[in-house]
């Protein structure tokens with residue numbers, strides 16, 4: 001497609017924009033579909049917004065994953081003059097700058113159920129688009145519905161969205177508008193000192209090609225044992241789908257995953273396992289729907305009655321949790337595994353939060369960004385509501401307090417996970433590995449491990465601290481402020 005000059009007297013050629021956010025793929029993509037059929041050249045863009053990047057929920061591992069995803073999309077798009085252009089800077093400045101060189105007619109993007117900052121960015125950008133007669137269309141992201149006040153018919157609508165045919169995108173060649181105008185994008189280059197480096201090989205690589213590989217291997221073989229190993233810290237790494245970063249950053253749409261597995265030839269052989277996974281795709285959207293309706297959950301207790309609860313907030317204990325040096329093996333192994341690989345399973349995430357907020361008596365906000373940065377699949381819509389659910393600050397869910405030693409024995413009985421991530425415990429016999437502080441001095445000498453020197457002493461008594469926490473939180477839940485809020489939450493978020 002050739003670049004057309006703008007209307008008479010206007011030297012700016014007309015273009016459309018595809019604004020990529022958490023939809024880093026080239027199939028089942030509504031924005032690309034609209035752009036291809038609009039009859040104008042278009043520029044796909046990704047903006048690394050400085051203000052958002054400075055927020056404490058972001059980490060280099062996220063940015064490297066996004067950049068790898070863009071690179072992978074460009075394998076498809078670049079030969080056709082449609083490569084995704086990366087901009088580092090302020091979103092509004094980027095759109096103003098583009099609008100000086102081009103007459104932007106349409107912008108297409110997916111809705112983003114993000115934090116308050118991204119919502120504010122979108123409001124500012126919308127104002128600019130309106131002033132400049134630019135049409136901005138936002139498509140519904142997965143099954144999350146904008147503008148809802150409650151959950152009436154939410155599940156029904158979600159299944160309808162999953163059943164819609166996938167969009168089959170095709171791409172035609174065009175004259176690249178950026179190259180035709182010989183635009184210099186260096187104004188929006190990454191500052192050399194902060195440009196994110198590639199993620200290490202221990203982390204899942206970004207991009208739709210890898211995403212499809214994970215999806216296929218799950219359908220073909222890994223998924224058969226999904227339900228059996230979902231809670232095991234070691235075996236879940238192989239038998240969970242591991243699709244979370246690909247879904248969170250949009251390398252795959254949820255509908256692609258849903259339809260692929262529902263129609264897979266193995267579905268009837270592993271119906272229980274596959275269905276257990278498929279229902280979680282709905283949970284994914286269920287949590288994001290909460291956040292879409294209430295993004296204050298990033299910083300405020302879901303049940304605001306809990307704002308009155310006092311915490312010990314001991315900084316040394318917090319540091320021990322963050323650095324994986326609490327002396328409780330399952331807690332430390334998880335934190336170290338997460339740091340190295342960007343992924344642990346659901347139960348272990350819940351256990352880390354439970355340990356932080358209950359056993360260590362920390363306000364949930366003390367650890368929420370730490371895990372957000374470490375999770376390669378970080379999605380605010382799931383992260384904050386889940387974190388608060390595990391911390392007990394919703395006031396509507398049962399309080400789950402995980403006993404770390406019991407969970408360690410139950411889910412890692414051979415200590416496989418512990419030994420991998422805590423090499424200092426490699427020679428500790430299995431009867432002690434879950435609670436090594438129970439070894440006598442003689443036993444410590446025998447197994448060449450000095451508790452306090454080679455591995456920390458436990459920072460809390462796991463049984464005693466849980467008893468105190470349980471009493472504290474259950475009595476707090478009875479307070480009238482909490483009960484009043486509870487009704488409001490049930491009205492708004494409970495599925496009808």
Ligand SMILES: Cc1cc2nc3c(=O)[nH]c(=O)nc-3n(C[C@H](O)[C@H](O)[C@H](O)COP(=O)(O)OP(=O)(O)OC[C@H]3O[C@@H](n4cnc5c(N)ncnc54)[C@H](O)[C@@H]3O)c2cc1C
Nearest residue numbers: 240241242243244280281284346349350377378379383386
């Ligand atoms: C404190 C806490 C924070 C979390 N933060 C995130 C986050 O930022 N991003 C994220 O994707 N998940 C988050 N989860 C949910 C869950 O732990 C991960 O989705 C899951 O472990 C990812 O692994 P998987 O892709 O192999 O999942 P699978 O078990 O194979 O499930 C398939 C997909 O379903 C969705 N899913 C699975 N479990 C849940 C769940 N409990 N709630 C919502 N969606 C779910 C995910 O999209 C996942 O990729 C969090 C859980 C907790 C307890």
